[in-house]
Amino acid sequence: MIYFLAAVAAIAGLLFGYDEGVIAVASPSLQHTFPMSPLEDGFTTAAVPLGALVGAILAGKLTQALGRRRVLMMAAALFAVGAVVAAIVGAVWMLMVARLVLGLAIGVAAVVAPLFIAEAAPLSIRGAMVSTYQLAITAGIVLSYLTGLLLGGEDTWRIMFALGAIPGIVFLIGLVFLPESPRWLVLKGRDADATASMHRLRGPGADVTAEVAAIRANVEAEHRTAERAPSILAPWVRPALIIGTVLFFLQQLSGINAVIYYAPTIFQHAGLDGHTTQVMATVGVGIVNFAVTILAMGLIDRLGRRPLLIIGFIGTAVTLLVIAVAVVEQDIFPSWIIVVALLLYIASFAISLGPLPHLMMSEVFPLSVRGAGMSISSCSNWGFNFIVVFLFPLMLATIGLAGAFTLFAIVCIGGILFTMALLPETRGVSLEQIEAHLRAGEPLNALGTRPAIAVAGGTRR
Numbered sequence: 001m002i003y004f005l006a007a008v009a010a011i012a013g014l015l016f017g018y019d020e021g022v023i024a025v026a027s028p029s030l031q032h033t034f035p036m037s038p039l040e041d042g043f044t045t046a047a048v049p050l051g052a053l054v055g056a057i058l059a060g061k062l063t064q065a066l067g068r069r070r071v072l073m074m075a076a077a078l079f080a081v082g083a084v085v086a087a088i089v090g091a092v093w094m095l096m097v098a099r100l101v102l103g104l105a106i107g108v109a110a111v112v113a114p115l116f117i118a119e120a121a122p123l124s125i126r127g128a129m130v131s132t133y134q135l136a137i138t139a140g141i142v143l144s145y146l147t148g149l150l151l152g153g154e155d156t157w158r159i160m161f162a163l164g165a166i167p168g169i170v171f172l173i174g175l176v177f178l179p180e181s182p183r184w185l186v187l188k189g190r191d192a193d194a195t196a197s198m199h200r201l202r203g204p205g206a207d208v209t210a211e212v213a214a215i216r217a218n219v220e221a222e223h224r225t226a227e228r229a230p231s232i233l234a235p236w237v238r239p240a241l242i243i244g245t246v247l248f249f250l251q252q253l254s255g256i257n258a259v260i261y262y263a264p265t266i267f268q269h270a271g272l273d274g275h276t277t278q279v280m281a282t283v284g285v286g287i288v289n290f291a292v293t294i295l296a297m298g299l300i301d302r303l304g305r306r307p308l309l310i311i312g313f314i315g316t317a318v319t320l321l322v323i324a325v326a327v328v329e330q331d332i333f334p335s336w337i338i339v340v341a342l343l344l345y346i347a348s349f350a351i352s353l354g355p356l357p358h359l360m361m362s363e364v365f366p367l368s369v370r371g372a373g374m375s376i377s378s379c380s381n382w383g384f385n386f387i388v389v390f391l392f393p394l395m396l397a398t399i400g401l402a403g404a405f406t407l408f409a410i411v412c413i414g415g416i417l418f419t420m421a422l423l424p425e426t427r428g429v430s431l432e433q434i435e436a437h438l439r440a441g442e443p444l445n446a447l448g449t450r451p452a453i454a455v456a457g458g459t460r461r
C-alpha cells in the first residue's frame with residue numbers, strides 16, 4: 001500500500017513539473033493566438049508560482065484542520081478544472097485566472113503530498129518514498145518538453161494545457177482508495193482509526209502497536225512541553241524552520257529554474273544553432289534530470305542526506321563556473337563543453353539539491369506544526385523560484401550569462417558551508433526521534449552523531 005500511496009501522491013509532483021515546463025514550450029503558439037505585451041506575458045508565466053505561493057500559505061492550516069487526503073482531493077479537483085479552463089479560454093485575462101488557480105492547486109499539493117508520503121512511509125525507505133515526489137516533478141518537466149516537441153505548431157497550446165487534466169483526474173481517483181495519514185489521525189485523537197490506517201499501510205499481519213504508541217507518546221510530549229500545541233515560532237522549532245527555508249533558498253538560487261525555463265536560450269548563448277538542436281538539448285536536460293533522480297532515490301537512505309548535498313553543491317558550483325568561463329572565452333572552449341557542463345550541472349542538482357529540500361522539510365518539523373512549517377518552507381521555494389525566473393532575463397541583459405552563473409555558483413559554495421555547519425543527518429532517524437531531539441534543545445546538526453534521546457514506545461538507534 002505504501003508504494004501505491006507514494007505513487008498516487010507523487011502525481012501532484014508530475015503536475016508541478018508539467019505546469020512549470022509547459023509554459024516554456026507553449027509560449028510561441030500562445031503568442032500567436034494572443035499577442036501579449038511583455039507585462040502580460042510575464043504575468044501569464046508567473047501566475048503559476050504566484051498562485052502556488054498563496055496555495056503554500058493556505059496549505060498548512062487547511063491540512064492541519066481537514067487532513068492530508070481530503071486536502072489533496074480538493075487540489076486534484078482544482079487541477080482538473082484549472083487545466084480544462086486554461087485550454088478553452090477566449091481572452092488573456094481568463095488564462096491568467098486559470099493559471100493562478102492551477103498555481104493554487106500546485107502550491108497546496110506541493111506541501112501536502114510530500115508530507116502525506118513522509119507520514120505514511122516506514123522509516124527505512126522514507127527517503128526513497130518521499131523522493132518519488134521529486135522524480136514525478138522531473139517526469140512532469142520531461143513530459144511537457146516532449147509534448148512541446150511533438151505538438152510544435154500553431155494553436156497547439158490548448159492541447160498542451162488540456163493534457164494536464166488527465167493526471168488531475170487520475171490523482172483524484174487514486175486518492176479515493178488511500179487511507180488517511182495515521183499521524184494526523186493520532187493528532188486528532190482518532191487512535192483507533194490511526195491503527196486501522198497503519199494496518200492498511202504496513203500490510204496484513206504487521207504489528208503496528210509500537211509505531212502507533214510512539215506517535216501517541218510524541219503528541220502527548222508536545223502538549224506537555226507547550227501546555228498547548230507548540231507555535232511554529234517557538235524557539236525550539238526555529239532550527240527546523242531555518243533548515244526548511246534555507247534549503248529551498250539554496251535550491252532556487254543554485255539557478256535550477258533559470259536552466260529549466262530558459263534552457264534553449266542558454267544553448268543559444270553557447271553557440272548551438274537551430275531550434276530543433278536547442279529543443280533536443282532541452283529534452284536532454286529534462287531526461288538527465290529524471291534519470292539521475294532515480295539514482296538519488298537509491299542513495300538517499302544509504303549514503304545519507306549530508307554527503308549527497310555536499311557532493312551536489314560541489315558539482316553545481318564547479319560546473320556553473322566552467323560554463324561561465326567557457327561562455328566568456330568562446331574562442332578557446334568549443335560549445336560542446338558548455339553542453340556537457342550543463343548536463344553535469346543538472347546531474348549534480350538531481351542527485352541532491354532536487355529531492356533533498358522536499359524530503360527534509362517533511363522530516364524536520366514537529367507533528368503539530370508540520371503543516372505550518374512546510375507551508376513556510378514551501379513559500380521559500382515558490383518565492384525564490386519566482387524571483388529567479390522573473391529576474392533571469394534581466395540578469396542576461398545586464399551581467400550576462402557568465403555573470404549570472406557566477407552568482408549562482410557563489411550561492412552553491414555557500415550551500416557547502418551551510419550543509420557542513422548546520423545540516424542534520426536524518427537518515428535512519430524516525431520523525432518522533434527528530435522531534436524529541438529538537439524538543440530537548442539539542443543542536444540539530446548533532447542528530448545522527450550523538451547518542452539518541454529516548455522516545456516512549458520506540459527504541460532509538
Ligand code: BGC
Pocket residue numbers: 020134137138141251256257260289353354355358381385
Ligand atoms: C524544484 C523545482 C525545480 C525542479 C527541477 C524541484 O525540486 O523545487 O523548482 O524546477 O526541482 O527538477
